[in-house]
Structure formats: structure tokens, C-alpha cells
Amino acid sequence: MKHLNRLLVAAILILGTGVANAQDENNPWAVEVGVNAVDVFSAGLNEDQVLYQDHGMRGEIFDEYFNADNHWNILPSVSKIAISRYVGSGFVFTAGGSINRLDRMGDVEVNDLSYYGADGEIKYSFKNALGSSWFDPSIGVGGGYTWIDDIGFGTANGIVGVKFWFNEYIGLNFQSTYKHAFEEEYGVTHFQHSAGVIFQFGGKDTDGDGIYDKDDECPETPGLAEFNGCPDTDGDGIEDRNDACPNTAGLAEFNGCPDTDGDGIADPQDECPTVAGVAALNGCPDADGDGIADKDDACPNEAGPKANNGCPYKDRDGDGVLDKDDQCPDVAGTVANKGCPEVSIEIVKQLNDYSKTILFDLGKSSIRKESYAVLQNIADIMKEYPNDNFEIEGHTDSQGSEANNLKLSNSRAASVKDYLTTIGMDGNRLTSVGYGEAKPIATNATKAGRQQNRRVEISLKK
Known part of the structure; x- marks a missing residue:
């Protein structure tokens, strides 16, 4: 017990x-x-x-x-x-x-x-x-x-x-x-x-307005006895609970809210409360009459469609493709290529003039540092043609086994593709393939010919 x-x-x-x-x-x-x-x-x-x-x-x-x-x-x-x-x-x-x-x-x-x-x-x-x-x-x-x-x-x-x-x-x-x-x-x-x-x-007056919480209809906010402890912050004679704009003095006809611009639309419903406007645009003006409120109109003094933010459509590069449809609005192109320039034979030749100078470590796919500048030039040219895709081809001479040559050419082509991706090219626009010794452009019987056959080529992929 x-x-x-x-x-x-x-x-x-x-x-x-x-x-x-x-x-x-x-x-x-x-x-x-x-x-x-x-x-x-x-x-x-x-x-x-x-x-x-x-x-x-x-x-x-x-x-x-x-x-x-x-x-x-x-x-x-x-x-x-x-x-x-x-x-x-x-x-x-x-x-x-x-x-x-x-x-x-x-x-x-x-x-x-x-x-x-x-x-x-x-x-x-x-x-x-x-x-x-x-x-x-x-x-x-x-x-x-x-x-x-x-x-x-x-x-x-x-x-x-x-x-x-x-x-x-x-x-x-x-x-x-x-x-x-x-x-x-x-x-x-x-x-x-x-x-x-x-x-x-222990009687509590949380808001310190002299009215006990049990009698205070707004116990956490100081208020007035005439409003049972509730405030009238803006002093317009309408207590905050019934005032749609408790911090700004207003009129009873607008439930305590003002109409600052005098357009007959109370400020809370007026999207442009300081500028007189029209009811159809929730109190905002439309200077150019295109049915788009000036605040939403990128060209408020020039009529244009809503789809172009109230501005008329333009063709900045003058290539006959409106900017809204032009994927290259600042560079003249063709309608067939959605306003972007098309890759010409000359551009492909220029790419290959660069690519043939790319150097690799002996018997490997690792790119030598002195080729980085060439690869940057290649990437810069490709970026000028954002609608075109490119294929990177790897080639070798006939020395060594055919299988090893094919593997090495694949690896080198992939190495070039990966490097171009690291310096800003979209990898989805690039493919790589190796042909080994299958497509020589010179004889493999001489040193000079073999050097020409060890190359990287770039082609336009349709």
C-alpha cells in the first residue's frame, strides 16, 4: 500500500x-x-x-x-x-x-x-x-x-x-x-x-485596447469601443471588418474603397486605379483602340493583334518571313528553312577544311590541345544554322587491321562530337560514324596519301 x-x-x-x-x-x-x-x-x-x-x-x-x-x-x-x-x-x-x-x-x-x-x-x-x-x-x-x-x-x-x-x-x-x-x-x-x-x-486584453478579450470582437487587434474593440484603421467611419479597403479611406458606396481616377470603378476592381479607363478593360485605358489595355500592350500607340502583344508583325531581317514565324529573325534566310539561312556547299567545304586539320594522339581517339581552336571555329559555324544537323565521319589509312581501324575511326568521330557538345553545340543535332579504311581519298601506298586518309569529315545530314 x-x-x-x-x-x-x-x-x-x-x-x-x-x-x-x-x-x-x-x-x-x-x-x-x-x-x-x-x-x-x-x-x-x-x-x-x-x-x-x-x-x-x-x-x-x-x-x-x-x-x-x-x-x-x-x-x-x-x-x-x-x-x-x-x-x-x-x-x-x-x-x-x-x-x-x-x-x-x-x-x-x-x-x-x-x-x-x-x-x-x-x-x-x-x-x-x-x-x-x-x-x-x-x-x-x-x-x-x-x-x-x-x-x-x-x-x-x-x-x-x-x-x-x-x-x-x-x-x-x-x-x-x-x-x-x-x-x-x-x-x-x-x-x-x-x-x-x-x-x-489573469483576465487578458491581448491587443491592449482596454477591452477584455471576452468582450472584444477583435481581441488581437487594437480597436474602438464603438466598434466592440474592432479597428477603423483608415478613419473613414467604416470598421475594418466591413471595409473592403481597411487601410485606405473611401466611400460607403464602394464599401469603404476609393475611386482614385474617378472613372466610376472602385480601386479594388480597377486594374489601373490611377488612370481613367473603360469598364470593358476593368478600368484601364486603350490608347490605340486595338482592344488590348495599354498596360498589357507592348505597342500601346500602335494597333496590333493580341497574339503579338498588341504590336504589328514585323520582319526584322527582311527575308520575307515574319518575325513570329522566323526561327532566325535577325539573320536573313529562306522560307523553306523557316527564315534561317541554308547550309551551302561552300559552308560544308569550310567545315571540312577545318575538320581535316584536327589532330589526335597517336593510335588514340584523344584530341590534341592544338586542335581546340579549330573545333571552336567549327562549332561557331554550326550554330549559325540552327535548323540543320551534321554528321561527323571518322576515316583512317589502311595500316593495321581493318577491325582496329574501324574501331579507331568510330572512336575519333565520337570524340569530336562529344567535344563539340561540351563547347555549346546541341548534341541532338550531331551524329558520328566511323568508316575505318573503307573510304580513302588518296593512295595508302605513300606516306602523304596515308596522311590524307587519316581525317575527320563533316557532312550535312538531311
Whole structure:
């Protein structure tokens, strides 16, 4: 049973710590100072507790419940202090302590036994349910620990009480608590009655406008009493909740909004609030009359189609392809090539004049650094023809095996393609292929001929 007592005390402390932080409302805290009376007789005889069983000291439960003269132990001074916290939905948690001196245990006189009690309670208030502002009955349960002289024992408590509020801050609290002792041999089941003055506090005015949150219709924003605590920020006589433009003074006909440009369209609905316009364009002007509001018209003084942002179509490069359809609007091209220039035989020859000078490491596909400038020239030319694709061909002489030559030519062509991609060419416009020794352009019988056959060529891919 001693372990049970310790668990009960720990549970009370945990309950007090957790619940007390659960809610924050107007005047959530209360402190009570009062007196208490201990009555053993009316609590009835607990058959499991044998300490007083043979003394005939108790009656039945509630027997002579109001017989204060014969059964109540009262210390004539402040003997109870409690603090309470409202935790929401009508529930209040209370932690309290009390002291007393016992000179009677039921009908048995005793020799001034000291009494100390520490209790935690959770009570439900019927005040709001009854719709009352001053009558506040409640019921509850709790637990605690009681010491009578040097004997301590845990109790389970049942509580009824009633408060009478003089105003929202001060009231009287009357309470009766039945404390059932857990200890079988030396615990004392008893009633503890109390009366005290209770002080309620913690009323909150979040926005500091002098109106408590419970009466403030806008508790987080400073406001005016005439608007039940709500503001009229722009001072136009229309409170912010009903003002469509709470930060700008306006007119009642526009729900508190202004019409800055005087075009008969309130600023919130006017897409051009500082320039008079027409209703068809949500208050915006259309200087060129093309049906596109000036704010959306790239050429507000020159009529043009909406598809071209209000501007007339142009042909900047004069190649007969309008800029909207011209994939190369700044370079003259052909209609067949969507306004871009077409690759000529001369351009292909120029590409190949460059490509034939590309040098590789001996027997490898790695490009030598002195060829990087040539490859940059090739990439620059290709970028001038964005609609054309190119194929990079690798060729070798006939020295070595045919299989190795084919592999090397493929690798070198791919190496050129990859390098061009790294310097900005779109890889989707390039392909590579190796022909090995299959397409010589000179005899392989001489050194000069073999050197010509070891080459990279570029062709236009249709």
C-alpha cells in the first residue's frame, strides 16, 4: 500500500503540471484562502480499516453530516490555501494544502493530533451550463496525501462545491470533500469541509485596447469601443471588418474603397486605379483602340493583334518571313528553312577544311590541345544554322587491321562530337560514324596519301 500512496502523489503532481498549461482564457487563475473542518464520524465505518472499528466512533455514511458542534475539527485561523487553473470546457484543476488540529475522531476524543493534507482536484463547473453569472456549483474527483501526527496515507477524493461570485474577480467558495483512505489498518476515511474567499485573475486584453478579450470582437487587434474593440484603421467611419479597403479611406458606396481616377470603378476592381479607363478593360485605358489595355500592350500607340502583344508583325531581317514565324529573325534566310539561312556547299567545304586539320594522339581517339581552336571555329559555324544537323565521319589509312581501324575511326568521330557538345553545340543535332579504311581519298601506298586518309569529315545530314 505504501507504493500505491507514492504513485498517487506522483500522479497528482503530473496531472497538475500537464493540465495547468492546457488553456489560456479570461481570468483562468484563482487563489483561495480559507478554513477547513475535518469530520470522521459522518464518513461511515470502513470495514477494511480496523484501527477504530471496536470503538463505535463512527456512524453510517452522511450520518449527522451537519453536526458541526460534536464532530467537526476546526482550527480557528487560515487553514487552507489553494490555487486553481481553468483548463477549458468547464473543467478546473486545483492544487491545495490544508492544516488542522484533531481533538475528536468521530465520538472519540483524542489529544490534539496534527493534521496536514495535500490534494489535487479536477472539477467540472456547471456555471456556464446554467447560464448564471454568480451561482457556480461543481463536482469533481481527485486524490491526495494526508498526515495525522506521524501517520501518512493516500486518499481518493470525491468533491462537491459551490461558489458565489460577487463580481468577475471575487467570490466565496464552499466545498465538501469525501476522502477515502487507501491504507487498511491505519488510514482514516473522513470528510473535509472548507469555506474560503476566492480571488480570480489573469483576465487578458491581448491587443491592449482596454477591452477584455471576452468582450472584444477583435481581441488581437487594437480597436474602438464603438466598434466592440474592432479597428477603423483608415478613419473613414467604416470598421475594418466591413471595409473592403481597411487601410485606405473611401466611400460607403464602394464599401469603404476609393475611386482614385474617378472613372466610376472602385480601386479594388480597377486594374489601373490611377488612370481613367473603360469598364470593358476593368478600368484601364486603350490608347490605340486595338482592344488590348495599354498596360498589357507592348505597342500601346500602335494597333496590333493580341497574339503579338498588341504590336504589328514585323520582319526584322527582311527575308520575307515574319518575325513570329522566323526561327532566325535577325539573320536573313529562306522560307523553306523557316527564315534561317541554308547550309551551302561552300559552308560544308569550310567545315571540312577545318575538320581535316584536327589532330589526335597517336593510335588514340584523344584530341590534341592544338586542335581546340579549330573545333571552336567549327562549332561557331554550326550554330549559325540552327535548323540543320551534321554528321561527323571518322576515316583512317589502311595500316593495321581493318577491325582496329574501324574501331579507331568510330572512336575519333565520337570524340569530336562529344567535344563539340561540351563547347555549346546541341548534341541532338550531331551524329558520328566511323568508316575505318573503307573510304580513302588518296593512295595508302605513300606516306602523304596515308596522311590524307587519316581525317575527320563533316557532312550535312538531311
